[in-house]
Amino acid sequence: MAEALTVGTMLPELVRGPIDRTTLALFAGASHDYVRLHIDSDYAREAGMGEVFAHGMLSMAYLAQALRSWVPQDRIRRWNVRFTAITPLHATVRCTGEVLEQTKLDGERVVRIAVNAFIDDGTVTLAGEALVAA
Amino acid sequence: MIDREKHIGQASEPRTVDVEQGFLKFFAKATGETDPVYFDEAAARAAGHPALPAPPTYLFSLNMSAPAKIGGILDPVEGMGVDMSRILHGEQSFTYHLPIHAGDRLTLVTTTRDIYAKKGGALEFVVQDTTAHDEAGVLVAEMESVTVVRNG
Numbered sequence: 001m002a003e004a005l006t007v008g009t010m011l012p013e014l015v016r017g018p019i020d021r022t023t024l025a026l027f028a029g030a031s032h033d034y035v036r037l038h039i040d041s042d043y044a045r046e047a048g049m050g051e052v053f054a055h056g057m058l059s060m061a062y063l064a065q066a067l068r069s070w071v072p073q074d075r076i077r078r079w080n081v082r083f084t085a086i087t088p089l090h091a092t093v094r095c096t097g098e099v100l101e102q103t104k105l106d107g108e109r110v111v112r113i114a115v116n117a118f119i120d121d122g123t124v125t126l127a128g129e130a131l132v133a134a
Numbered sequence: 135m136i137d138r139e140k141h142i143g144q145a146s147e148p149r150t151v152d153v154e155q156g157f158l159k160f161f162a163k164a165t166g167e168t169d170p171v172y173f174d175e176a177a178a179r180a181a182g183h184p185a186l187p188a189p190p191t192y193l194f195s196l197n198m199s200a201p202a203k204i205g206g207i208l209d210p211v212e213g214m215g216v217d218m219s220r221i222l223h224g225e226q227s228f229t230y231h232l233p234i235h236a237g238d239r240l241t242l243v244t245t246t247r248d249i250y251a252k253k254g255g256a257l258e259f260v261v262q263d264t265t266a267h268d269e270a271g272v273l274v275a276e277m278e279s280v281t282v283v284r285n286g
Contacts, residue, residue: 016166026163029160030157030164030165031161031164031194031198033198035218035221037219043219047220056226057223057226060191060226061161061165061189062165064189065166065169068190069169073233076230078228078230079228080225080227080278082225083222083224083226086222128227
């Protein structure tokens with residue numbers, strides 16, 4: 001279902017989680033991301049991280065699902081995020097979007113959407129923008 | 135510190151990766167995907183796809199499945215030799231040109247665009263661009279990754 005992309009619209013939120021160790025093990029396997037900080041508590045502790053934490057790309061995959069729930073995937077032109085905080089074990093991830101403006105990309109009419117992910121205490125974990133065909 | 139002279143501008147060897155249907159289904163399961171287009175071939179075809187589509191972040195996973203050796207952040211011989219326990223993901227972007235589906239065979243090349251330090255070298259940032267071309271040589275997608283190395 002495509003949403004109406006009127007400037008100022010707050011798009012429907014998508015919530016995933018809570019993230020547990022099984023989530024991280026499955027995502028490591030499915031995404032070919034074997035960085036041990038996400039799957040091995042002993043290793044994470046020795047590395048000074050205290051505990052395993054979620055892959056940034058897991059939250060970006062959730063954010064991608066939100067984005068796709070707003071617009072068909074073939075209308076997504078480009079998007080970027082900054083990973084602004086670590087997503088700890090047991091976090092619930094909330095993905096939000098707000099339509100910022102209508103603009104043009106290579107001559108095509110597009111809308112710019114602010115995309116963000118938050119965890120339970122309100123910390124922003126991913127902050128970015130998407131350009132999608134209008 | 136990473137050898138900037140050696141690595142900035144350096145392109146990896148090309149890596150050929152197959153977009154595997156089974157892994158797309160596994161990825162959908164692991165991310166709590168609810169849209170059957172991403173794990174059910176019949177639903178994908180009904181939606182006009184020739185096969186299961188790769189979700190928007192999947193290029194990153196394809197890249198992880200065949201990491202670059204030349205210029206690779208973790209590669210101890212031909213790359214930067216950074217310890218896996220010291221890396222964090224800083225930024226990630228994707229640009230799409232054509233859809234990617236199960237059964238596609240893509241060629242990836244990763245180029246290190248920049249390496250810079252902050253906090254007196256306690257943190258280093260490695261900026262890498264990866265391109266994906268299909269078997270006809272057409273650019274289908276690009277991504278930029280910023281990896282943070284904790285030296286402190």
